[in-house]
Amino acid sequence: MLLENIHRFFFFLTTNEGTLLKYFLELTILSTILYMIISEYIRSREQEMKFLAIGFGLLVFEKFTVTFFLWYHVFGNIPIYIANSRLPLVDNCLEILALILFSNAFLYPLFRNRKKIFYSKILVELFVYLVTLMSVAITWSIILSTTSNIVNFNLFKGNLLFFGLKLYLLILPIIYILHAKKKMRYANGIMFGFLLYSIAPMISLINVVFFRGGQFQLYGIVHPFPLLAVLLFTRVVYLKLADKLTLQERLKVSEKRFLEAKEINKLKDEFVSVVSHELKTPLTSIKLYLSLLRKGELGSVNDDQAKAISILQEESDRLTNMVNDVLDLSKLEAKKSEIFKENVNIIDMLTENPHYKLAEKKGIRIIKHLPQEMTVTVDLAKFRQIFLNLLSNAVKHTSEGGWIRISLAKKEKTWTFTVEDNGEGIQKEQIPLLFKRFYQAGDHMTRKHSGTGLGLSIVKELVNLHDGRISVDSEPGKGTRFIIEFPL
Amino acid sequence: MADSTKKILVVEDEKNIAQAHSIILRDYKLFFAQDGEEALSLAERHRPDLIVLDLMLPERNGYDVCFHIRQHPELKHTKIVMVTAKTLNADEEKGVFVGADHYIRKPFEPDELRESVKRLLSQ
Numbered sequence: 001m002l003l004e005n006i007h008r009f010f011f012f013l014t015t016n017e018g019t020l021l022k023y024f025l026e027l028t029i030l031s032t033i034l035y036m037i038i039s040e041y042i043r044s045r046e047q048e049m050k051f052l053a054i055g056f057g058l059l060v061f062e063k064f065t066v067t068f069f070l071w072y073h074v075f076g077n078i079p080i081y082i083a084n085s086r087l088p089l090v091d092n093c094l095e096i097l098a099l100i101l102f103s104n105a106f107l108y109p110l111f112r113n114r115k116k117i118f119y120s121k122i123l124v125e126l127f128v129y130l131v132t133l134m135s136v137a138i139t140w141s142i143i144l145s146t147t148s149n150i151v152n153f154n155l156f157k158g159n160l161l162f163f164g165l166k167l168y169l170l171i172l173p174i175i176y177i178l179h180a181k182k183k184m185r186y187a188n189g190i191m192f193g194f195l196l197y198s199i200a201p202m203i204s205l206i207n208v209v210f211f212r213g214g215q216f217q218l219y220g221i222v223h224p225f226p227l228l229a230v231l232l233f234t235r236v237v238y239l240k241l242a243d244k245l246t247l248q249e250r251l252k253v254s255e256k257r258f259l260e261a262k263e264i265n266k267l268k269d270e271f272v273s274v275v276s277h278e279l280k281t282p283l284t285s286i287k288l289y290l291s292l293l294r295k296g297e298l299g300s301v302n303d304d305q306a307k308a309i310s311i312l313q314e315e316s317d318r319l320t321n322m323v324n325d326v327l328d329l330s331k332l333e334a335k336k337s338e339i340f341k342e343n344v345n346i347i348d349m350l351t352e353n354p355h356y357k358l359a360e361k362k363g364i365r366i367i368k369h370l371p372q373e374m375t376v377t378v379d380l381a382k383f384r385q386i387f388l389n390l391l392s393n394a395v396k397h398t399s400e401g402g403w404i405r406i407s408l409a410k411k412e413k414t415w416t417f418t419v420e421d422n423g424e425g426i427q428k429e430q431i432p433l434l435f436k437r438f439y440q441a442g443d444h445m446t447r448k449h450s451g452t453g454l455g456l457s458i459v460k461e462l463v464n465l466h467d468g469r470i471s472v473d474s475e476p477g478k479g480t481r482f483i484i485e486f487p488l
Numbered sequence: 489m490a491d492s493t494k495k496i497l498v499v500e501d502e503k504n505i506a507q508a509h510s511i512i513l514r515d516y517k518l519f520f521a522q523d524g525e526e527a528l529s530l531a532e533r534h535r536p537d538l539i540v541l542d543l544m545l546p547e548r549n550g551y552d553v554c555f556h557i558r559q560h561p562e563l564k565h566t567k568i569v570m571v572t573a574k575t576l577n578a579d580e581e582k583g584v585f586v587g588a589d590h591y592i593r594k595p596f597e598p599d600e601l602r603e604s605v606k607r608l609l610s611q
Contacts, residue, residue: 277544280573281502284595288508291598297511320595 010220020070022223026230027063033234034060040241048108052237055102059230062094089140092162093133099166100125103173106190106233110180125169132161160208163201170198185243189236197229272330279323286316325454328385332461339379339465347374349384350406355391363400369407376415378486382462389455390419390482397480398423414485422479431472435460492516494609497536499527499553500571501545509540512598513605524548528556531563538609540601541588543572558587567608571596 012018034056041049069087104122111118174194181187200222207218292298294309301309347370356366394404398421405420426434435456463470466486474480496516500506506520519534521527523546531539539557543550550570557563570588590604 277573280594281505284573285502285504285508287595288505288512288598292508292511295598297598316595 010223013220013223016070016074018220019223020067020074022227023063023067023070026227027060027067029227029230029234030056030060030063033237036241037237040244044244048105051101051105051108055098055105056237058094058098058101062091062098065094066091088159089136092159092166096129096132096162096165096169099169100129103169103194106236107173107176109184110176128165132165136161160205163205163208166201167198167205170194170201174198186236186239189232189239193229193232193236196225196232200225268330272327276323276327280320283316283320283323287313287320290316322454325458328458329454329461332458332465339382341377341379341466343375343377344380345373345375346378346380346383346408347371349380350387350408355388358392359395359404362395362398364395364398365401365403367403367405369405371408374408374410374415376486376488378466382465386459386462386484387417387419389459393455393482394419394421394423394480397421410488413488415488417484417486418481420479420481425476425478425480426472426474427476428474431474434472435470494538495519495534495536496605497521497527497531497534497539499524499539499545499550500542502542505542508598509601512602513540516605522546524550524553527553531557531566532560535562536566538567538569538605540569540571540605543570554587567611569601569604569608571601 013022034053037049037053037056040046041053066087069090073087100122104118104125108118111121171194174191177184177187177191184190203218203222203225207222211218289298290309290313293301294306294313350370351368359366391404391406398404402422405418407418407420409416409418460470463484463486468484468486470482470484472480472482492515494516495518496513497519498506498509498513499521500509501522506522510518510520519530519536521530525547527539527541527545528548530536541550541553545553550572554568554570557566557568567590568588569590569592571592571594573594589608592600592604
């Protein structure tokens, strides 16, 4: 019973009405995709969409033409049996042309960097198409001139060429995609679509070759496959478009985030600039008046007063340094610091006496292991900052009578700068934390050293700016050694 | 010795710092302006030999004032010492670019200002 119904259904598909129904369905689906593709092309102006639009456009044109004629045959009361008319011939001509463009449209992403090959492939296929068309036309006219009978187009050998060409056009993309599967999205869907589509010409070919076109059931069975293939392609195109939409959404979101981050950064910069001004203005006043007082420019001061003033000066210096540290670090973090490398002899800077005043004041011996001259490529201002930070750090952690050794060494591809002391040293577990911001070795509640704890993080940032590397060697009670390696 | 006939225009919106300037530079004849506009009109009126110019000013900033003075046919040879709390190297470059003769960062020592003023005026 069921089998009989299926048999009837396929027979129905071979009739004018059945074929019209099938073409009508295809036309509806294809028009929908075409609309989607064209609107996407208008929006994005992408080559891929252009090719898909042309390919699907031709397919729609083919379906429309055939539907139009079939409509005319079915509802125009002209009793022509579709299988025996010239319509399949026209249909095939148009369908193959559509196939050439449409299969290549799907292959376009694979040829993105080889456009010449892509266009020549299309041209060759169009040429083969024309040759086939001509040979079909010639055979057709010969047959027409030699027989007066109604030509059975299914037996007609021209169809053989058509089916062969169709098969070739449908199988070739599968081979291409198999070769470059990874480069393509939805490769499986597209391949399966072409495979389904190719079943139709395959069955037709079998029908013509083995049954001389006489198996009408086979003729009917052919019909659903292109329809299914078209449905698959619709899915692929829909996914492509949906994909683009989600990508656009994501792009919008990340764009928004980027703008927000930029805004925050700008606020931070403004904040830093304002703070630098607001904090430095009172500091400037304080320091100016302290200096004037100390020098007796505002009247004479006695010894006790002078001592008090110098304590005030020291403290205001400390405050200034802290403000500068915070500003330096925020600038370094905002990557606002630019590096101006130059070839300089760094010995001069390292032997400037004012740098060592603090150490001398504390009774610390400075040992300089420096060559007479050493020229390196460095941002001198930043190197000075590195040096002064490490030096003041060493002075801070070395007790009276201790020593600090400064040395330079040149290697094959690098040069190293070492600051070593025999101070209190650092506990092993604290070494990794040294370069963290606001970190100071030792308990915060019992800290005996002043400072922001920013010095070493600034040093690290500055060393990073030079593409250098900083390492620490330390033993509690024996001393600490900071080694910085710079590329030459 | 400082030359008391030399005229210096101090452009500083912070009263306390301006007051300190008046002590540091007391050997000279001083004028004070609190913003950029006032600085320009005072400069035109008194033709100072040197201007001590703060960068962050209300209305017109120091760069702007400096630039205008350098454009002015009769004022363009006035010495300019820029004083600022900004610390970016780029700021310093910009200051020199618009034509400052010297650049001092806040906070500074009285002698630093005194020395540079003396040096510039003796040139």
